[in-house]
Amino acid sequence: MRVFESLTELKPLVGQEIAVSDWVEMTQQRIDQFAEATGDHQWIHVDPQRAAAGPFGATIAHGFLTLSMLPMFAESAIEFRNVRMSVNYGLNRVRFTSPVPVGSELRARFRLVAVDDIADDGVQVTTEVTIERKGSDRPVCVAESIARRYA
Secondary structure (H helix, E strand, O other): OEEEOOHHHOHHHOOOEEEEOOOEEOOHHHHHHHHHHHOOOOHHHHOHHHHHOOOOOOOEOOHHHHHHOHHHHHHHHEEEOOOOEEEEEEEEEEEOOOOOEOOOEEEEEEEEEEEEEEOOOEEEEEEEEEEEEOOOOOEEEEEEEEEEEEO
């Protein structure tokens, strides 16, 4: 867990990896719950028998499920102290670069891309998040995430 006592600690770290999350298992239960929440019931995600005969040999996680886990990964990797509020501001770029078979273990690496001052004692923090699968050389998702944090 990387702890930042102040937002002023961020600017000197632009261009560097600042944290790595814990590993999280992608379970069928998580995939099914995401399908229920979003209405995306494509067989490749929710039908283990049919998916076993499909191109990946098992069900795979939705790309947007993997992306939606960014806050969970961040919570296990980074703590901002003395911050009164943080808000998700959006994404610049997202790519799903390889599938996430059920049972995979994932973690995220956070690289600081930019820290820009904004109004109300805040900073806009742009972070490249690379989500990797244990045992694979290729990441499963690369996203540029933007958050606004206020001291």
